[in-house]
Amino acid sequence: MTKAEIAKAVHERVGLTKKESAQIVESVLSEIRQSLEHGDNVKLSGFGHFIVRQKHARRGRNPKTGSDITIEPRSVVTFRASPLLKNKLLAEGEK
Amino acid sequence: MTKSELVEIIAEKQGGITRREAEVVVNTILSVIGDALASGGHVELRGFGSFSTKQRNARLGRNPKTGDSVVVPAKTVPHFKPGKELRERVGSAA
Numbered sequence: 001m002t003k004a005e006i007a008k009a010v011h012e013r014v015g016l017t018k019k020e021s022a023q024i025v026e027s028v029l030s031e032i033r034q035s036l037e038h039g040d041n042v043k044l045s046g047f048g049h050f051i052v053r054q055k056h057a058r059r060g061r062n063p064k065t066g067s068d069i070t071i072e073p074r075s076v077v078t079f080r081a082s083p084l085l086k087n088k089l090l091a092e093g094e095k
Numbered sequence: 096m097t098k099s100e101l102v103e104i105i106a107e108k109q110g111g112i113t114r115r116e117a118e119v120v121v122n123t124i125l126s127v128i129g130d131a132l133a134s135g136g137h138v139e140l141r142g143f144g145s146f147s148t149k150q151r152n153a154r155l156g157r158n159p160k161t162g163d164s165v166v167v168p169a170k171t172v173p174h175f176k177p178g179k180e181l182r183e184r185v186g187s188a189a
Contacts, residue, residue, distance in 0.1 A: 001131045001138045009127045014119050016112070024109055024120055029143045031104050035096040037184045044098045047125040048173070052185060074186045077144075079175030088133045089148060089171045 003029075036077055048081040132173050144178040 003025055011021040032050065035042050042050040052075050060071045098121060106117035128146055131138050138146040153169040177185070 001128075001136055003140055006124055006127050006138075006140075010120055010123050013123050014116060016116075016120075020109075024105065024112075025124060027108060028101070028105060028121060028124055029140060031101055031108075032096075033143060033181055033184065035101075036181065040096055042096045042101070044101070044121075044125060047098075047129065048175075050175075077177045077181060077185050079173075081173040081175075085129055085132075085173055088129050089173060091133070 039075065044082075046082055046084045048079055048085055051078050051080060052076070053078055135171075140178070142178055142180040144181055145176050147174050147176070148172065149174045 004022070007018065007022040007025045010016060010025060011018050014021070016024065032042050036050055036052055039052050041052060044050075055074050055076055057073045058071050060069055061067070062069055102114060102118045102121050105121065106112060106114040109117065112120075128138050132146055132148055135148065137148075140146075148171045151170045151172055154167050156165050156167040157163065158165055
């Protein structure tokens, strides 16, 4: 599934035009991204939490050359699915 | 940011829709993604990331209270992989 199919569902269920639907899907994703960029977690109840985690610097190795390198500290996004979403997947598996 | 804050921002930025409509939009997006995952699908959102499912094998667990061995059944769990753009933008903000 892609953004186009999600936009189609928005168009059908909400009644916005196709163009508006595509645009609003884009802005929802973009707002989530911006919040995460600012280090602010995004909590979507019933779906899950997008959490920004800080990774420490660590020593790694370039797998190609074998040389030691330092991996700089960085932030990464992790997703914790809500129990509701997890259950949705489990319920489907039992069918 | 919470879901209601997201709804608020979307309602403000998108002209001509009510807060209520923005809420339906956000809920529609999330439930469509959830439905796709529940039916075993994969959702790819360019510039953002992709949602997929992963299989967990059955394993032997323990009831921490009684110490009894219990079989934890196999299950399907949701998984999110951040896309390149999201990774780069969040990473560089560190």
